Amino acid sequence: MHQLHAIQCQFWSSLKSRKAHSECIQLFSEDGETNREKRLDIYRTTMRTAHVHGLTNTYSCCEKILGKQYFRQMATEFYYEHPATHQDLNLYGATFPEFLRNWTRNHAELADYQYLPDLAILELAYERSYYAKEDPPFDFQMLAALDEDDCRSICFELAASLSTLKSTYPVHEIWMAHQEHGEVKEISAIDEPQYLCIARENFKPVIHKIDQAYWQVMAYIENGNSFGNLETFVQQENLNIPLQTIIPELISRKWICGYQVAGRTR
Amino acid sequence: MGNDPSRDPAKPSTPRIGVGLRSPHVNEILATRPRLDFFELLTDNHICDGGYARQQAFLIRQDYPVTLHSVGMSLGGTDPIDFSYLRKIKTLATELEPVYISDHLCWTSFKSHHAHDLLPLPYTEEAVYHVSQRIRHIQDFLETSLIVENVSSYLGFACSTLNEWEFLTAVARESGCKILLDLNNIYVSQYNNAVDAQEYIRNIPLDLVAEIHLAGFEHKGSYLLDAHNHEVSEPVWELYQEILRNNASIPTLIEWDNDLPPFSTLLQEAGKARRFQQSATNTVC
Numbered sequence: 001m002h003q004l005h006a007i008q009c010q011f012w013s014s015l016k017s018r019k020a021h022s023e024c025i026q027l028f029s030e031d032g033e034t035n036r037e038k039r040l041d042i043y044r045t046t047m048r049t050a051h052v053h054g055l056t057n058t059y060s061c062c063e064k065i066l067g068k069q070y071f072r073q074m075a076t077e078f079y080y081e082h083p084a085t086h087q088d089l090n091l092y093g094a095t096f097p098e099f100l101r102n103w104t105r106n107h108a109e110l111a112d113y114q115y116l117p118d119l120a121i122l123e124l125a126y127e128r129s130y131y132a133k134e135d136p137p138f139d140f141q142m143l144a145a146l147d148e149d150d151c152r153s154i155c156f157e158l159a160a161s162l163s164t165l166k167s168t169y170p171v172h173e174i175w176m177a178h179q180e181h182g183e184v185k186e187i188s189a190i191d192e193p194q195y196l197c198i199a200r201e202n203f204k205p206v207i208h209k210i211d212q213a214y215w216q217v218m219a220y221i222e223n224g225n226s227f228g229n230l231e232t233f234v235q236q237e238n239l240n241i242p243l244q245t246i247i248p249e250l251i252s253r254k255w256i257c258g259y260q261v262a263g264r265t266r
Numbered sequence: 267m268g269n270d271p272s273r274d275p276a277k278p279s280t281p282r283i284g285v286g287l288r289s290p291h292v293n294e295i296l297a298t299r300p301r302l303d304f305f306e307l308l309t310d311n312h313i314c315d316g317g318y319a320r321q322q323a324f325l326i327r328q329d330y331p332v333t334l335h336s337v338g339m340s341l342g343g344t345d346p347i348d349f350s351y352l353r354k355i356k357t358l359a360t361e362l363e364p365v366y367i368s369d370h371l372c373w374t375s376f377k378s379h380h381a382h383d384l385l386p387l388p389y390t391e392e393a394v395y396h397v398s399q400r401i402r403h404i405q406d407f408l409e410t411s412l413i414v415e416n417v418s419s420y421l422g423f424a425c426s427t428l429n430e431w432e433f434l435t436a437v438a439r440e441s442g443c444k445i446l447l448d449l450n451n452i453y454v455s456q457y458n459n460a461v462d463a464q465e466y467i468r469n470i471p472l473d474l475v476a477e478i479h480l481a482g483f484e485h486k487g488s489y490l491l492d493a494h495n496h497e498v499s500e501p502v503w504e505l506y507q508e509i510l511r512n513n514a515s516i517p518t519l520i521e522w523d524n525d526l527p528p529f530s531t532l533l534q535e536a537g538k539a540r541r542f543q544q545s546a547t548n549t550v551c
Contacts, residue, residue: 087338133315203318
């Protein structure tokens with residue numbers, strides 16, 4: 001397989017670089033009218049286009065705001081820096097929000113678009129929610145049978161399709177404005193951070209605005225902390241939250257989907 | 267449909283005309299139950315962890331036989347075989363009982379990076395051996411034979427010692443896989459690389475061909491792009507009729523990946539393929 005591996009090594013280097021390598025072109029036969037560099041360029045273009053298309057699918061609001069051409073230029077830079085490491089193109093671009101954060105900092109023309117990285121995080125969470133695994137039904141019977149010690153040591157688990165986001169920008173309103181039937185209008189800056197929960201309902205991701213207190217409790221749960229220490233946490237953080245009903249509410253909304261007791265998942 | 271044993275999902279029989287399933291068409295298909303013999307599922311769209319993309323596969327399977335068409339096995343690749351990817355396919359296949367599992371005669375990854383494109387192979391004896399070995403390993407793991415599709419080519423390798431149909435046939439014979447003959451890809455390769463399409467289909471052993479793909483290309487001026495975003499062209503229909511003269515029973519799929527039209531357009535294409543099949547069958551009879 002030596003020759004085949006060597007060919008693929010050269011071919012790949014040429015595909016991924018910004019310019020085709022002349023050594024690679026020598027691998028190809030000369031057939032027809034189109035020269036070899038142009039033939040290689042067909043593959044380079046197709047591969048690049050597939051990746052940019054994947055990013056456009058996930059970050060469609062960012063594309064609408066930046067415009068197709070600018071977004072394509074930025075996505076192309078991302079493509080050269082971050083090759084896909086997974087067969088699933090839907091999973092490509094997990095680090096794009098971070099890339100966007102650096103990009104907006106370093107490009108003066110985006111001075112008024114500092115909200116974009118948070119918007120991209122929201123779009124990524126929405127996409128991931130769509131493809132996330134289903135959670136099994138909540139095991140109420142086992143929960144009811146737990147003794148007091150086990151109850152205190154319960155670590156609840158958030159649904160696989162759920163994620164939360166905190167932003168100092170009105171990213172929910174910005175996202176809504178760029179959906180089908182949305183209306184792009186002037187959106188005011190916000191004085192307080194916005195807290196969002198993205199969860200899947202009937203196969204469709206839904207974005208909910210939540211209170212800071214809920215966001216903090218959900219972060220507490222997501223970090224694997226026990227139910228027994230929740231009251232202490234709420235008091236320490238001075239959270240105005242109905243302690244008696246918060247967990248049942250999150251379970252009924254299917255935002256909590258299961259729990260672990262002493263390391264055993266339910 | 268429920269009383270037609272050939273459509274009994276519990277017993278996938280040999281289907282005749284199918285269409286590639288695309289997400290925007292699913293609701294209409296479920297509502298109208300069009301007269302088709304099978305759907306081709308793009309495996310990579312349905313091996314996600316969960317959600318509606320995965321659910322669609324099962325909803326369709328309730329009423330139709332399906333085939334699973336993958337793009338990520340990298341049959342011609344020199345990276346180790348990705349068994350985590352194959353495990354996902356095997357799990358899905360166990361649940362859906364597809365008629366076939368297919369992928370492409372190409373490579374798609376290198377050093378754990380993925381091209382998301384179908385990259386060309388040189389047609390050499392070394393490549394025949396290497397690709398055949400990989401296909402055998404994958405077939406063993408999946409516990410089924412694969413059908414392997416010819417890809418469009420935009421260049422040839424100077425080191426190739428075989429032509430494409432010789433390469434494809436040799437791989438099929440050595441590995442025990444079957445061939446998924448994409449006639450649009452043959453036509454595109456003819457235009458781009460001076461491949462003789464007629465000679466190609468004359469020299470493919472039709473007993474190795476398990477399925478035919480029909481699709482449309484995009485004319486880019488100096489070359490044709492295998493974009494699968496147009497109706498099947500007349501030259502491709504002519505190649506199809508040529509095949510049917512020798513074997514009118516090969517299952518045929520209408521493939522449309524990009525710039526999706528209404529589902530009725532795909533049904534029209536499927537209807538045309540069916541008429542050609544029926545005409546060829548009547549002629550043989």
